[in-house]
Amino acid sequence: MIIVVGSINLDLIANVDRLPSPGETVSGSSFTTAPGGKGANxxxxxxxxxxxxxxxxxxxxxxxxxxxxxxxxxxKVDLSGVGETFASTGTALIMVGDDGENIIAVVPGANASVVPGDLSKTFVKEGDVVLLQHEIPLATIEAALDQASAAGAVTVLNTAPFHAEAAALLGKADYVVANETEFDLYGEALALGGRDRAARMRDFAGRTGRTIVVTLGGDGVMAATPTDFLTVPAMKITPVDTVGAGDTFCGYFAACLSSGLALDKALARAGAAGSLACLKPGGQPAIPLAADVDQALKSH
Incomplete structure (x- = not known):
């Protein structure tokens, strides 16, 4: 079982020719809504x-x-752990440019009311994988990491969005997944040593005894364990919309761990899924099925 403790949003998406500069207004070509939130994705x-x-x-x-x-x-996701509050459902306001890049503003709403007491709904047990992100209160994330560790579950912490005050939590997760920008910022916050990103990843893994995974977009993914360092190239694609690609990677990565896949194969499969998510517009609607990922891996 994978237990995701995290955010649930509705995405409000505008497509524009190019992303605006500060203070600039640009015309949009279309508007859609789609389920989102890093946790739900x-x-x-x-x-x-x-x-x-x-x-x-x-x-x-x-x-x-x-x-x-x-x-x-x-x-068929089990939603028995999803509560209702008087706060608004979380929203993400997204603009997507013709080049597939995006800018996002998130209004947490109900996500800010996910408190440690809600973790009684996780029913976590040994062998489960608990997947977390930074769109709910950090106190809840820390409590979930502690509870999962005590139960003998595997924990995966996606460090998005960046919060400097969350740096101390990274060492509590069995697997940390960050994009390159986030890792560089956390590297500064944690005073990691090394001349380059790979060296700082090794330093983190050595200090904590945990595994750090850094996604590099079109350049693939790197991972450092206490004893090894892995690199996996990305699939060659022309992105349509990068919204949700990182979340797709995280969900598939957790699924691979839950299925007992070796780390290198888990990274390759999750990377392929993340790439496929860039080929369609929207966050959740673009997440590929397992059969699509199987086919992509065979083709490459």
């Missing part, structure tokens, strides 16, 4: 990878809630 990715998933989080008592949960319900 990762839960859906894990479910589409073919494993059982339980979601723990919160939505508001508003018109956005049902749409925010729709694809999770369709994927």
């Amino acid at each position: 990762q839960a859906l990715a894990a479910a589409r990878a073919g494993v059982a998933v339980r979601m723990v989080g919160a939505v508001g008592k508003d018109n956005f809630a049902a749409e925010a949960l729709a694809l999770l319900r369709d994927a």
